Amino acid sequence: MTQAERDRLVALKKAKKKLITQKQAAEEIGVTERQVRRLLRKLRRKGDQAVIHELRGRPSNRRLSAELEQRAVVVLADPLYRGFGPTLAAEYLHKQHEITVSKETLRRWMVRAGLWKAGRRRVVELHQWRPRRSRCGELVQWDTSTHDWLEGRGEEIYLISMIDDATSRLFARFVRHDSSEENRRLLGSYLERWGRPLAFYTDKAGMFQVAVKSKRQEQREGLDRQEMPPTQIARALRELGIVWIPAHSPQAKGRVERQFQTDQDRLVKGMRVAGVSTLEAANAYLEKEFLPWWNTTLTVKPATAEDAHRPLGKEHDLAATLSHVEQRQVTNDYTIRWDGKVYQIDRRDVRTGMRKAWVRVEQRLDETIAVQFQGRYLRVSRCTPPLRELTSIKTMAAKPPSPTGKPKGKSDWMKNFSVRSGPSLRQAIEVSNARR
Secondary structure, eight states: OOHHHHHHHHHHHHHHTTSSOHHHHHHHHTSOHHHHHHHHHHHHHHGGGGGSOTTTTSOOTTOOOHHHHHHHHHHHTSGGGTTOOHHHHHHHHHHHSOOOOOHHHHHHHHHHHTSOOOOOOOOOOOOOOOOOOSSBTSOEEEEEEEOOTTTTSSOOOEEEEEEETTTOOEEEEEESOOOHHHHHHHHHHHHHHHOBOSEEEEOOOTTTOOOOOOOHHHHHHTOOOOOOOOOHHHHHHHHHTOEEEEOSSGGGGHHHHHHHHHIIIIIHHHHHHHTOOSHHHHHHHIIIIIHHHHHHHTOOOOSSOOBOOBOOOTTOOHHHHTSEEEEEEOOTTSEEEETTEEEEEOGGGOOTTOTTOEEEEEEOTTSOEEEEETTEEEOEEEOOOOOOOOOOOOOOOOOOOOOOSOOSSOOOTTTTOOOSOOOOHHHHHHHHHHHO
16 A cells, blocks of 8 residues: 555545545545545445555556567567667557557567666766757758768768758768768758758868967967968858858767767668668668658757748859869960869960969869859860870890800900000110119
């Protein structure tokens, strides 16, 4: 008997002995006067057992069958569902196997079968959350996650994500390399679909900013750092009028970090069940299954219904903006060099002052080349370099084999060494003594 049932029994006995009225007993117990009269009649028949519910210790009439529990446990014991929690497992049982059960009931079944270990939640350090932006498109968090997304079934891939700060709307894609080119491709897809947001919030990776190396002493003295040229993504954002905000810590962009935690749990297991093993299949599952589920289930309504995204205007050429852009100097013969190749400017586009001038070279995402001079695009064609003249190869005469062994006769290497005849040594001595 619980303490609440004991308190109820004391109040009923007081009412039975006329120590308090039935109305007072009803207020003390928290029921109606009619219910008090029922309990008093039951108290006369059964005694103290009147306050105990008659279904205690008996199975509920709405209890699920043991056969259904066994079916669910057999399904979840398969290695395909390894690591599934009760919430995710309940969704897949309903969707894949037509077994409908609440997550709490499934949690008890999984604990009983040893498929889930119930534990206490750890108390973590609490951080004050930054409030969401009020409008969709005011701030978009952008990051890349490195994880074993295919669990060894295929090649190594990366997930690039863009999540709206106000609504948690997600836009993502799997890529083979976390490169500037792949990030610019995703940026172009986002802009074509939603428009230009006011700002992007990223980390300080090398594709977003050029790191400046300085001595510690210079940093302590607070000297002004040398301004570095922008990266290709930073330049593209400037041309599009989008503000770039760097995050000083992973916790600062916590929304995209928590999104990656959910992806590494649900997305990985979903692709395992679907048998995904290639990059193309992973992107197809992401587009058809995961992103619709996320944007339907986990998004929230912004504080303001107005959309802060700005449309792309006629002045915004995405193909040019998202290119790899560098400057090249025009030579005297109106050619430029790019990536070890020579390109000739068409005679129809030659202008005064073009020699030794700098032009903008754009390598597009489709691997084509565009050259711009003073706001106008030039027609260029790749030059075939002249073949170098092959030098004639001199045939070397075969040398006679060198003699082996010692010479048989006396060496005559001093023969005819002196071409002029002269006095002997004795004669030279005699001439010298005579002079003395």
